[in-house]
Amino acid sequence: xxxxxxxxxxxxxxxxxxxxxxxxxxxxxxxxxxxxxxxxxxxxxxxxxxxxxxxxxxxxxxxxxxxxxxxxxxxxxxxxxxxxxxxxxxxxxxxxxxxxxxxxxxxxxxxxxxxxxxxxxxxxxxxxxxxxxxxxxxxxxxxxxxxxxxxxxxxxxxxxxxxxxxxxxxxxxxxxxxxxxxxxxxxxxxxxxxxxxxxxxxxxxxxxxxxxxxxxxxxxxxxxxxxxxxxxxxxxxxxxxxxxxxxxxxxxxxxxxxxxxxxxxxxxxxxxxxxxxxxxxxxxxxxxxxxxxxxxxxxxxxxxxxxxxxxxxxxxxxxxxxxxxxxxxxxxxxxxxxxxxxxxxxxxxxxxxxxxxxxxxxxxxxxxxxxxxxxxxxxxxxxxxxxxxxxxxxxxxxxxxxxxxxxxxxxxxxxxxxxxxxxxxxxxxxxxxxxxx
Numbered sequence: 516x517x518x519x520x521x522x523x524x525x526x527x528x529x530x531x532x533x534x535x536x537x538x539x540x541x542x543x544x545x546x547x548x549x550x551x552x553x554x555x556x557x558x559x560x561x562x563x564x565x566x567x568x569x570x571x572x573x574x575x576x577x578x579x580x581x582x583x584x585x586x587x588x589x590x591x592x593x594x595x596x597x598x599x600x601x602x603x604x605x606x607x608x609x610x611x612x613x614x615x616x617x618x619x620x621x622x623x624x625x626x627x628x629x630x631x632x633x634x635x636x637x638x639x640x641x642x643x644x645x646x647x648x649x650x651x652x653x654x655x656x657x658x659x660x661x662x663x664x665x666x667x668x669x670x671x672x673x674x675x676x677x678x679x680x681x682x683x684x685x686x687x688x689x690x691x692x693x694x695x696x697x698x699x700x701x702x703x704x705x706x707x708x709x710x711x712x713x714x715x716x717x718x719x720x721x722x723x724x725x726x727x728x729x730x731x732x733x734x735x736x737x738x739x740x741x742x743x744x745x746x747x748x749x750x751x752x753x754x755x756x757x758x759x760x761x762x763x764x765x766x767x768x769x770x771x772x773x774x775x776x777x778x779x780x781x782x783x784x785x786x787x788x789x790x791x792x793x794x795x796x797x798x799x800x801x802x803x804x805x806x807x808x809x810x811x812x813x814x815x816x817x818x819x820x821x822x823x824x825x826x827x828x829x830x831x832x833x834x835x836x837x838x839x840x841x842x843x844x845x846x847x848x849x850x851x852x853x854x855x856x857x858x859x860x861x862x863x864x865x866x867x868x869x870x871x872x873x874x875x876x877x878x879x880x881x882x883x884x885x886x887x888x889x890x891x892x893x894x895x896x897x898x899x900x901x902x903x904x905x906x907x908x909x910x911x912x913x914x915x916x917x918x919x920x921x922x923x924x925x926x927x928x929x930x931x932x933x934x935x936x937x938x939x940x941x942x943x944x945x946x947x948x949x950x951x952x
């Protein structure tokens with residue numbers, strides 16, 4: 516058994532970390548050092564963008580000799596920290612993860628682990644062989660309310676789990692920002708959307724299945740709405756020049772410029788100005804010249820905007836997952852777990868269990884002691900709990916504190932690749948049967 520979170524919080528051993536990738540995720544995880552300077556210290560940063568690495572240097576008082584444009588220069592030096600936070604783009608995960616593991620650094624790796632099943636396997640093998648801990652950024656595992664679902668299932672409150680129904684509502688403007696205009700819009704440049712966005716969700720379903728092996732899968736999905744054929748008459752190439760922009764819910768003016776005028780400079784506004792702090796002038800310039808000002812109907816996006824995955828596990832347990840772009844709520848997952856003795860439902864905020872025997876419903880809550888405004892919206896404070904668990908694990912040499920370690924995370928990632936194979940080949944895939952490739 517690992518320590519409780521309260522015990523872990525009392526640990527005072529200061530863990531020295533290197534941040535590789537000083538973008539949104541790297542900056543979020545680094546905030547932990549500002550809140551708990553006695554427990555974590557950022558001692559180095561690597562990022563090719565001067566503004567990003569300088570910003571992190573100033574926030575954490577990092578000495579000049581530990582500021583790098585390229586992480587390779589860090590690996591060439593003698594080991595001078597305990598752990599590394601790898602928050603590079605998806606396609607740039609494998610090489611640093613393997614190199615730092617071989618150097619003896621414990622690794623927190625942003626999800627997805629890598630963009631091929633082979634690379635994911637190599638990362639896990641490198642960490643195991645090097646004897647270092649690997650924590651993958653499946654932040655939802657650390658959401659106190661979502662974690663409560665697992666505890667209730669394991670406690671048998673709904674009996675044997677028969678079926679899991681899980682929805683990820685991405686959010687209409689979130690999808691336009693990240694998957695139409697942004698970094699994850701194009702599979703060649705990043706990865707397919709089920710991996711980039713929903714490996715969280717397949718991981719949760721696999722986790723809730725309680726060790727039962729997934730035996731077969733099917734998946735369907737496509738690019739809906741965000742295409743040239745759906746461009747409104749009279750629409751311009753860019754939102755700032757568009758005469759019909761006022762009638763478009765995906766207008767960049769609405770998503771970014773109106774927000775910054777209201778004083779909102781966090782995500783997603785912060786993402787579009789990689790070389791300066793967001794203000795009206797810099798945001799306007801970004802929309803005039805950068806990718807985030809483009810018409811959503813004229814982008815080079817090719818990732819699915821809606822996808823379903825059906826899964827069958829050993830013992831007959833079935834699961835149905837849906838990811839859809841066109842929603843009001845941003846990433847507030849909704850789940851129903853149907854058991855032999857009851858039904859558990861989660862609406863993105865709280866849990867309710869209906870008992871078939873008593874025919875009564877019970878509400879369940881979970882305490883969330885994460886600091887306000889830490890991490891991404893939609894993660895329910897889970898960003899804080901993830902980095903807290905990782906730092907505690909390193910400080911205490913206790914990998915049991917990590918909820919998304921190497922082997923189980925690899926298994927759930929492999930399911931994501933199998934699901935996408937099903938979608939691309941339009942057939943049911945029998946998991947692990949490589950003879951069908």
